[in-house]
Amino acid sequence: MDETRPTLILDGVSKSFGDFRAVSDLSLQVRRGRIFGLIGPNGAGKTTTIRMIVNITVPDSGRIDLFGQPMSTALMDRIGYLPEERGLYKNMRVGEQLRFFAELKDVKGKEADARIDKWLARLQLTDWKQRKTKDLSKGMQQKVQFITSVIHEPDLLILDEPFSGLDPVNVEIMKDTILEQKSANKTIILSTHQMEIAESLCDDVCMINRSRKVLDGKLREIRRSFSRNAVALRFEGHDGLLRDPELVTNVRQVGDDLEVLLVPGMSPQTLLKRLIDADTVVTKFELVEPTLHDIFIAKVKETA
Amino acid sequence: MKKFFAVVKREYIQRVRSRFFVMATILGPILMFAFAVVPGLMFRINSGGPTRLAIVDQTGRMYERVAKELASENRFGEKSSEKPEGLSFNRDSTGRASQTGRNIKTSFAVEEVRLNGRSLDEVRKDLAARVASKNLDGFIVLPPDLLNGEQPEFRARNTADLFTKSKVENSINRALRSQRMFENGIDEKQIERMSVPVTLDAKDAGGVESKGESSFYLVFGLGLLIYISVLLYGQFVLAAVIEEKETRIAEILFSSMRAFPLMMGKLIGVSLVALTQLAIWAIAFLSFSAWLAGSSFTLPSIPPSAFFYFLLYFLLGYFTYATVYAVVGSMVTTTQEGGQFALPIVMLLVMAFYLSFNIIRSPNSPVAFWASMFPFFAPITMLVRIVTERPPLWQILLSLGIEIGTVIGLMWMAARIYRVGMLMYGKRATIPEVLRWIRQA
Numbered sequence: 001m002d003e004t005r006p007t008l009i010l011d012g013v014s015k016s017f018g019d020f021r022a023v024s025d026l027s028l029q030v031r032r033g034r035i036f037g038l039i040g041p042n043g044a045g046k047t048t049t050i051r052m053i054v055n056i057t058v059p060d061s062g063r064i065d066l067f068g069q070p071m072s073t074a075l076m077d078r079i080g081y082l083p084e085e086r087g088l089y090k091n092m093r094v095g096e097q098l099r100f101f102a103e104l105k106d107v108k109g110k111e112a113d114a115r116i117d118k119w120l121a122r123l124q125l126t127d128w129k130q131r132k133t134k135d136l137s138k139g140m141q142q143k144v145q146f147i148t149s150v151i152h153e154p155d156l157l158i159l160d161e162p163f164s165g166l167d168p169v170n171v172e173i174m175k176d177t178i179l180e181q182k183s184a185n186k187t188i189i190l191s192t193h194q195m196e197i198a199e200s201l202c203d204d205v206c207m208i209n210r211s212r213k214v215l216d217g218k219l220r221e222i223r224r225s226f227s228r229n230a231v232a233l234r235f236e237g238h239d240g241l242l243r244d245p246e247l248v249t250n251v252r253q254v255g256d257d258l259e260v261l262l263v264p265g266m267s268p269q270t271l272l273k274r275l276i277d278a279d280t281v282v283t284k285f286e287l288v289e290p291t292l293h294d295i296f297i298a299k300v301k302e303t304a
Numbered sequence: 305m306k307k308f309f310a311v312v313k314r315e316y317i318q319r320v321r322s323r324f325f326v327m328a329t330i331l332g333p334i335l336m337f338a339f340a341v342v343p344g345l346m347f348r349i350n351s352g353g354p355t356r357l358a359i360v361d362q363t364g365r366m367y368e369r370v371a372k373e374l375a376s377e378n379r380f381g382e383k384s385s386e387k388p389e390g391l392s393f394n395r396d397s398t399g400r401a402s403q404t405g406r407n408i409k410t411s412f413a414v415e416e417v418r419l420n421g422r423s424l425d426e427v428r429k430d431l432a433a434r435v436a437s438k439n440l441d442g443f444i445v446l447p448p449d450l451l452n453g454e455q456p457e458f459r460a461r462n463t464a465d466l467f468t469k470s471k472v473e474n475s476i477n478r479a480l481r482s483q484r485m486f487e488n489g490i491d492e493k494q495i496e497r498m499s500v501p502v503t504l505d506a507k508d509a510g511g512v513e514s515k516g517e518s519s520f521y522l523v524f525g526l527g528l529l530i531y532i533s534v535l536l537y538g539q540f541v542l543a544a545v546i547e548e549k550e551t552r553i554a555e556i557l558f559s560s561m562r563a564f565p566l567m568m569g570k571l572i573g574v575s576l577v578a579l580t581q582l583a584i585w586a587i588a589f590l591s592f593s594a595w596l597a598g599s600s601f602t603l604p605s606i607p608p609s610a611f612f613y614f615l616l617y618f619l620l621g622y623f624t625y626a627t628v629y630a631v632v633g634s635m636v637t638t639t640q641e642g643g644q645f646a647l648p649i650v651m652l653l654v655m656a657f658y659l660s661f662n663i664i665r666s667p668n669s670p671v672a673f674w675a676s677m678f679p680f681f682a683p684i685t686m687l688v689r690i691v692t693e694r695p696p697l698w699q700i701l702l703s704l705g706i707e708i709g710t711v712i713g714l715m716w717m718a719a720r721i722y723r724v725g726m727l728m729y730g731k732r733a734t735i736p737e738v739l740r741w742i743r744q745a
Contacts, residue, residue, distance in 0.1 A: 051555075051727075054559040055559065056555065056558045056559050056727060057727065073561075073562060076559060076560055076561070077560075079559065081555075081556065081559045083552060083555040083556060083559075085551075085552035085555065086551075086552070087548070087551040087552035087553035087554070087555060087556055088551065088553065089318075089547075089551075089553065090547075090551070091318070091322075092314075092318060100310060100314045101556065101560075103306070103307070103310035103313075104307055104310055104311075104556075104557070104560040104561060105560055106306060106307070108306075148556065
């Protein structure tokens with residue numbers, strides 16, 4: 001496969017349900033071997049977008065290209081999908097359940113069994129293989145569901161809210177697993193409304209709100225472009241220089257820290273030097289990058 | 305295609321292994337047997353001892369005859385039950401099975417009460433008191449002008465007991481007839497000769513095979529079996545579809561395969577479960593009758609063609625109803641809603657079953673014809689016709705053609721509705737919406 005070619009291209013995709021416009025004119029590109037965050041509040045159109053990518057629903061207009069081909073049923077086996085709403089057969093044993101979903105993706109026999117055992121061990125579920133699914137806790141069921149989405153080693157993995165309902169320990173396990181998939185050069189689309197999670201995992205993001213794309217690009221670049229030139233500061237000593245209007249535009253208390261907003265164009269280095277020159281003891285000095293949440297809010301206000 | 309088999313396999317194995325399947329397979333025949341036998345048993349038990357009747361004979365010459373007829377009423381019952389006939393459970397002392405109604409043993413203990421100078425009203429009051437205190441079950445007053453058409457009077461504790469009432473009525477009628485003949489100068493012996501009753505022995509038109517009751521039970525049993533199996537396995541399909549929709553498993557399924565093979569896999573998987581169960585029952589039935597061969601029990605023999613038609617109409621019936629159930633399941637949001645929506649379907653099936661009673665009586669009436677052409681009735685009604693009195697081949701073929709056409713049409717529609725319906729959450733689909741899906745798909 002051509003390394004430079006995007007794994008997935010959406011070009012002007014729209015979808016309506018009756019009078020309700022779920023996705024309007026959405027274009028995006030997902031590159032290979034990266035984690036792509038599809039973020040936005042509930043009801044923004046994330047799930048509809050994903051359903052079109054996995055070929056459950058067909059767009060009203062626009063084009064979807066996957067692995068360099070137009071979307072088709074033949075490509076379905078190369079996609080792994082963890083839907084937002086978890087669905088497992090409650091009365092099936094975990095092992096049989098995984099076996100069935102493996103067969104649905106055309107993985108069979110010994111190969112399927114080996115992969116199932118490997119994944120159960122990886123996610124600490126081996127002891128539960130012979131138990132009925134309904135006996136498992138929600139978190140465990142979620143891990144089983146995750147296995148169903150990776151059992152066929154898909155090239156594109158689509159995870160819709162993969163962390164909901166997981167305890168902190170399992171969130172870490174899940175994060176590690178996702179990063180492992182990334183290092184195996186798989187492409188991952190992560191849909192979530194939890195901005196912090198997207199921040200900690202994604203390479204690229206696409207923000208959507210009310211069916212429309214608000215912003216997309218590399219996460220690092222987005223954050224840099226939204227940088228407000230702010231510093232989180234903790235120090236002991238005279239604070240007179242913070243009132244210098246040539247240096248600082250605003251100061252506010254954030255927890256134990258002071259958040260200092262510098263005059264545009266002023267380097268944070270200058271502030272640090274001035275603080276040291278003023279004989280203060282600096283205990284914390286950190287550039288504040290805007291959170292995705294902040295960026296999202298700002299962007300939504302801007303477009304509204 | 306491989307995925308289709310994966311669906312069939314899952315559906316089949318999960319169900320056949322379930323506790324419900326094992327229980328239903330074992331208990332099914334027991335329950336069916338109980339349905340056929342228990343009502344008969346109940347009648348027997350309730351009838352208890354002999355019915356105690358007092359007779360006030362104001363004619364002064366009828367008591368003997370009425371008492372004799374009441375006694376013979378009893379004997380007739382015994383007589384016909386001794387006749388060996390197909391399903392003959394009532395030959396041994398414990399079985400009472402099949403022949404409900406006609407020969408319930410109602411023996412009568414009769415006593416004569418004379419006026420002895422008292423007024424009729426006094427005697428009536430006296431007897432009514434005895435009935436009330438349960439040392440008598442009823443009494444008959446034969447008025448003085450009975451022979452000239454005056455009506456007798458029958459009072460009983462249980463006026464709802466129609467069997468006793470009709471027996472009393474018949475006995476009085478027969479006694480009256482003989483008495484009238486006697487009074488017109490015909491001698492006793494002649495009267496007896498003139499009153500010898502007949503017993504009908506029903507054979508089919510060719511006179512070859514004596515069907516009679518055993519055939520009735522066979523037809524009834526096959527109709528009941530189709531009715532129950534289609535209902536049961538149709539409901540399974542409904543429940544399975546709703547489960548996949550409610551738990552959103554559908555989403556993963558649809559992201560792995562197309563809707564049509566998925567739906568077909570489900571329908572066929574469940575049908576194989578049903579066939580497995582029927583096969584177990586058939587084998588059990590056949591080995592049971594082989595084991596019984598030569599003993600005093602005989603089960604009705606089933607002609608091989610009946611097996612064939614049963615299988616054919618069961619499958620057609622199943623696919624007709626199960627497809628509709630699958631559609632309903634994909635339209636609703638909860639199991640309860642599914643139950644409500646499925647009610648009209650169940651009603652159709654119930655109607656077909658009840659129609660079969662009428663059809664057993666007259667299998668070639670216009671009602672029977674039309675009922676066996678209507679695709680939602682035909683699986684039961686046509687089978688009933690075929691087994692009772694085989695209709696012309698063209699009718700069978702026509703009904704099969706209509707049935708197969710219906711199944712194909714329903715599946716074509718269902719595939720369109722299924723895909724959209726299964727992914728629609730939150731609210732129930734309306735009929736106009738569904739019609740739009742069919743047009744647009």
